[in-house]
Amino acid sequence: MRRFRIKTDTHDDAAAPATAPDAWQMAIIGEDGDLDERSKAACAYVRACATTTYKLRFDISEHKNEIRLNGTVLRVPALKARFSGVKSLLVEASSLSFPEILYVMLAAIEAHIPALRFVYVEPKEYRREVKGRLCDQRNFELSDNRRFQSIPGFQTNLSEIEKGQAVFFLGFEGSRLGQALEQQEVLRGWAKHAVFGVPAFSPGWEIDAMANNVQYLGKSDQVKYAAAASADAAYRLLSTLLEQDKGEHPILVAPLGTKPHAIGAALFLIENESMDRALLLYDHPTRSSGRSKEVRRWHFYDVTDSPA
Amino acid sequence: MRQNAFIRNRAEEFDRDVWSTYVLPLYFPQLGLHEARKSQVLEGGRGCGKTALLRYLSYPSQFSPSRMVVPQAAFQTIGLYLKADSTYFSGFTGYGKSEQHWQDIFEHALCLALAEQIVGSMRALNCTSERLGRYGQLQKLDFKDAVQGFAGDEVPADLAGFERWLRLQRQLLSKWFKNFESTQPPTLLPLTGFLGALIEELRSKLTYLSSSVFAVYVDEYENLLDYQQRFVNTMIKGGEPPLIFHVAMKPNGMRTRQTIGTESIQETADYRLIPLDEYLKPTFNLFCAELFFFRLISETELLEELTPVSTQNLQDAGGLEKRKVPEYQKRVLDEINRILPGQRYGVVAAEVLRDSALRRRWDMIVGEALKDEGSTLTSEEFQNSNFPEESVVNAALLHQRSKRSKEIHDEFTNLRTGKPSKYKSADWTHHFLVGTLLLMYLPLRQKPCPIYAGFEAFAQLSGTSVRHFLELCHLSIGDTAPRDSLVSYCVPVKEQAEAAVRASRKFRGEVSSFGDQGNRLLAVVNLLGKLFRLSHARYSQSEAERTHFSIVGEELTAQADQVLKEALKWSVLLKVPETKVKGNRYESDDYILNPIYAPFFGLSYNKGRKLEMPTAEAETMLAGKLDDFTKLLRQYEIKWGADSGDQFSLGLES
Numbered sequence: 001m002r003r004f005r006i007k008t009d010t011h012d013d014a015a016a017p018a019t020a021p022d023a024w025q026m027a028i029i030g031e032d033g034d035l036d037e038r039s040k041a042a043c044a045y046v047r048a049c050a051t052t053t054y055k056l057r058f059d060i061s062e063h064k065n066e067i068r069l070n071g072t073v074l075r076v077p078a079l080k081a082r083f084s085g086v087k088s089l090l091v092e093a094s095s096l097s098f099p100e101i102l103y104v105m106l107a108a109i110e111a112h113i114p115a116l117r118f119v120y121v122e123p124k125e126y127r128r129e130v131k132g133r134l135c136d137q138r139n140f141e142l143s144d145n146r147r148f149q150s151i152p153g154f155q156t157n158l159s160e161i162e163k164g165q166a167v168f169f170l171g172f173e174g175s176r177l178g179q180a181l182e183q184q185e186v187l188r189g190w191a192k193h194a195v196f197g198v199p200a201f202s203p204g205w206e207i208d209a210m211a212n213n214v215q216y217l218g219k220s221d222q223v224k225y226a227a228a229a230s231a232d233a234a235y236r237l238l239s240t241l242l243e244q245d246k247g248e249h250p251i252l253v254a255p256l257g258t259k260p261h262a263i264g265a266a267l268f269l270i271e272n273e274s275m276d277r278a279l280l281l282y283d284h285p286t287r288s289s290g291r292s293k294e295v296r297r298w299h300f301y302d303v304t305d306s307p308a
Numbered sequence: 309m310r311q312n313a314f315i316r317n318r319a320e321e322f323d324r325d326v327w328s329t330y331v332l333p334l335y336f337p338q339l340g341l342h343e344a345r346k347s348q349v350l351e352g353g354r355g356c357g358k359t360a361l362l363r364y365l366s367y368p369s370q371f372s373p374s375r376m377v378v379p380q381a382a383f384q385t386i387g388l389y390l391k392a393d394s395t396y397f398s399g400f401t402g403y404g405k406s407e408q409h410w411q412d413i414f415e416h417a418l419c420l421a422l423a424e425q426i427v428g429s430m431r432a433l434n435c436t437s438e439r440l441g442r443y444g445q446l447q448k449l450d451f452k453d454a455v456q457g458f459a460g461d462e463v464p465a466d467l468a469g470f471e472r473w474l475r476l477q478r479q480l481l482s483k484w485f486k487n488f489e490s491t492q493p494p495t496l497l498p499l500t501g502f503l504g505a506l507i508e509e510l511r512s513k514l515t516y517l518s519s520s521v522f523a524v525y526v527d528e529y530e531n532l533l534d535y536q537q538r539f540v541n542t543m544i545k546g547g548e549p550p551l552i553f554h555v556a557m558k559p560n561g562m563r564t565r566q567t568i569g570t571e572s573i574q575e576t577a578d579y580r581l582i583p584l585d586e587y588l589k590p591t592f593n594l595f596c597a598e599l600f601f602f603r604l605i606s607e608t609e610l611l612e613e614l615t616p617v618s619t620q621n622l623q624d625a626g627g628l629e630k631r632k633v634p635e636y637q638k639r640v641l642d643e644i645n646r647i648l649p650g651q652r653y654g655v656v657a658a659e660v661l662r663d664s665a666l667r668r669r670w671d672m673i674v675g676e677a678l679k680d681e682g683s684t685l686t687s688e689e690f691q692n693s694n695f696p697e698e699s700v701v702n703a704a705l706l707h708q709r710s711k712r713s714k715e716i717h718d719e720f721t722n723l724r725t726g727k728p729s730k731y732k733s734a735d736w737t738h739h740f741l742v743g744t745l746l747l748m749y750l751p752l753r754q755k756p757c758p759i760y761a762g763f764e765a766f767a768q769l770s771g772t773s774v775r776h777f778l779e780l781c782h783l784s785i786g787d788t789a790p791r792d793s794l795v796s797y798c799v800p801v802k803e804q805a806e807a808a809v810r811a812s813r814k815f816r817g818e819v820s821s822f823g824d825q826g827n828r829l830l831a832v833v834n835l836l837g838k839l840f841r842l843s844h845a846r847y848s849q850s851e852a853e854r855t856h857f858s859i860v861g862e863e864l865t866a867q868a869d870q871v872l873k874e875a876l877k878w879s880v881l882l883k884v885p886e887t888k889v890k891g892n893r894y895e896s897d898d899y900i901l902n903p904i905y906a907p908f909f910g911l912s913y914n915k916g917r918k919l920e921m922p923t924a925e926a927e928t929m930l931a932g933k934l935d936d937f938t939k940l941l942r943q944y945e946i947k948w949g950a951d952s953g954d955q956f957s958l959g960l961e962s
Contacts, residue, residue, distance in 0.1 A: 063533060065402025073404060077489045147824045150399030155485040157396040160421070160478060175830075178821025183394055215817055274486065281395065 030095030123292030164249035169257035174212030197228025234264025327372035352584030353879035355775030394531035460495030530561030650762020677706035837909035
């Protein structure tokens with residue numbers, strides 16, 4: 001029996017859905033909410049729907065590893081305390097990084113917020129860097145520097161634990177998988193799954209993702225598919241792998257693909273992390289501004305918790 | 309048995325115990341690591357064999373069950389291998405906790421890992437009943453007595469109990485990581501005191517270890533955070549028997565020499581720096597050839613007698629002298645050159661005249677020059693199948709402004725009629741042949757240039773990366789390696805050349821996964837590849853090919869310098885020994901683009917002329933916008949008068 005239920009709703013229009021002021025008691029948006037058009041639209045929508053909106057940031061620069069809420073440094077228990085008594089929380093995922101989604105989700109679930117919704121807005125297209133043809137044609141310039149680095153609360157020394165399965169959710173940037181395998185050579189001995197977003201947000205995008213990652217996949221690696229927009233598909237895929245492994249080996253999750261997949265992966269981590277079955281591998285890309293153009297459609301994910 | 313002898317090209321793909329798979333490099337005795345009582349810092353580029361070496365020196369290999377006799381010398385230094393897991397250790401920071409706090413936790417984690425290794429070494433040494441009978445005496449050990457004073461909870465006295473206790477401590481640390489707030493921190497162990505007491509217990513109770521020294525090999529030291537490097541530096545500074553720390557790292561991996569105290573560590577006084585690439589270079593070709601045959605024997609079960617090598621000599625230090633004998637080396641190199649033959653330039657040139665697509669290109673370039681000059685001579689008059697090299701070179705000569713077609717034709721006639729000619733006396737052939745051959749092949753990407761084939765070419769393309777060499781073998785040989793005889797075995801030139809281009813494309817593609825700055829490093833490789841290509845894209849070949857560069861003018865900004873250091877760290881660029889006399893102006897070291905990228909860009913792998921790059925241009929390359937790259941390339945295109953627009957339609961991105 002899986003712990004979380006995810007109800008999905010899609011608004012198939014570029015224009016924002018109708019807003020209802022004070023429909024949500026609290027909202028969380030990213031500090032980088034103005035990076036691209038869809039993040040701006042999403043943050044504006046969320047602000048219009050919530051009584052209070054907070055900006056959240058997980059900052060790894062200069063090895064700080066700190067969470068800031070409206071500029072104030074705090075840790076997960078303090079975040080949970082902030083959420084205590086809150087009846088409804090709206091989280092704008094387009095502008096949040098994976099660790100930010102994970103920490104907000106963890107604190108919200110531990111604070112037993114009854115209504116928890118994530119918003120994700122798809123861009124119409126991503127920026128491709130083809131000028132002068134100095135980058136690979138299929139290389140969408142989404143992020144700059146990054147390094148796989150563990151985050152507080154989710155630290156595991158892979159060299160010290162038994163081998164298990166590694167699940168990589170993949171997007172356009174093949175170098176992220178390449179770097180994971182370069183930096184974590186211990187994973188060479190693990191069973192690996194590459195998950196692509198199929199159906200993709202836009203037909204053909206999956207080909208770019210596959211073309212850019214294929215060089216890093218080995219013959220024995222499994223390729224899997226989960227709808228790019230489905231947080232539930234990602235959550236179910238991971239949960240099924242866990243249930244099928246009677247040997248109870250660890251499952252390492254690398255959410256390098258779509259944001260909805262990241263939401264599903266975060267739920268899986270929260271559900272299984274305490275038992276050491278689920279581990280995180282993440283590379284903290286610095287997102288470049290203007291990396292996508294316009295808005296395509298809106299997704300809403302309502303998460304309900306039924307702890308065992 | 310494996311289908312492909314060369315598919316595994318990283319130490320990480322082998323077990324910790326490499327006793328039966330490791331080939332000793334010829335420089336091995338120079339290291340003196342077995343006897344070292346001072347710290348050693350092993351510095352080497354990607355793929356030069358650092359990890360394999362450290363694993364060979366560590367106890368899982370030295371005390372391997374497959375080692376029939378463990379000599380006394382193996383007890384003198386017991387190697388403990390520790391890899392700096394960058395994902396894990398880089399998370400030991402921030403979260404509102406002080407650096408001192410994280411340092412204590414790092415020390416504790418390191419201490420636990422090493423204590424487990426020390427205990428593991430005892431298990432490995434006594435892994436058979438025969439060894440247990442000979443060494444054993446493990447029941448004498450009393451761990452409680454040795455280390456109880458450092459621990460919070462009760463330490464079991466016996467070995468098995470102590471192993472469980474160590475595992476539990478690790479789990480407690482892990483549990484605490486998951487919940488800093490509500491879990492009590494574990495009792496943190498002081499590394500030197502705890503390990504010192506543990507080692508003392510072993511030395512005093514087990515007579516066979518009475519003079520043993522434990523050597524810690526920290527691999528991938530460059531991945532440690534600054535305060536973690538300072539801690540390891542402190543161990544280097546204060547290391548003395550029976551516990552010594554050695555580290556292995558990529559170039560520029562030591563970001564700080566500070567210790568956690570006020571002192572810093574100094575080369576010579578505190579450690580010996582071992583530049584592994586330089587140690588490897590003089591015998592790299594022989595080592596590659598030996599490894600080639602060793603892999604065929606060990607992975608495809610080819611009979612050793614059918615090869616020129618002896619696995620015993622390759623794996624045993626006693627065989628090193630035999631491997632230095634010139635006759636042996638000649639035998640090995642002759643055999644590999646036979647199996648991986650190159651093609652003489654004359655043959656490559658003949659192919660240009662014979663192949664229809666290449667010949668069309670030659671005709672076009674020659675025809676264009678004759679037309680521009682208004683010459684009445686025909687292209688046919690500049691080719692002769694008996695003189696393919698000179699015929700090919702004619703294509704470049706005819707485009708050189710200082711020479712008229714008549715003069716060239718006269719010289720060509722002299723050559724054909726056996727008279728002295730400038731092809732030899734003025735070194736025309738020598739100067740222009742390789743460049744012209746590459747020029748002929750360049751736009752025809754489906755036809756890999758045969759100059760990249762051959763063992764010698766493979767070795768040069770590999771630099772000092774054994775991994776690159778193995779990949780070249782893997783791609784050219786695939787599953788076709790013979791298992792019964794080498795007598796008639798020879799890898800076709802075409803397949804080797806194709807493999808060189810494929811390996812080159814593969815390794816270029818990997819660059820974007822090189823650390824924090826991977827995307828930038830790939831852009832640097834692409835820019836330099838194209839720039840060097842432009843330098844001899846002129847039909848006349850009157851610009852010498854640039855193969856390396858230095859930065860002149862001002863010093864780089866910190867941001868650009870950081871990228872340059874990353875490029876060196878990942879061996880995207882290699883620093884070449886100084887060739888210049890510096891004047892008053894600032895000039896950096898010389899840097900060469902890793903030769904493995906040469907086939908992809910159609911560059912030669914021999915050293916050509918240096919490009920002196922002004923600082924502003926280097927800044928653009930290392931820290932500027934991609935848009936500015938194109939401007940930079942255009943500038944050089946004009947400056948070098950590159951012909952025909954080949955360079956911007958090279959299809960290099962595919």
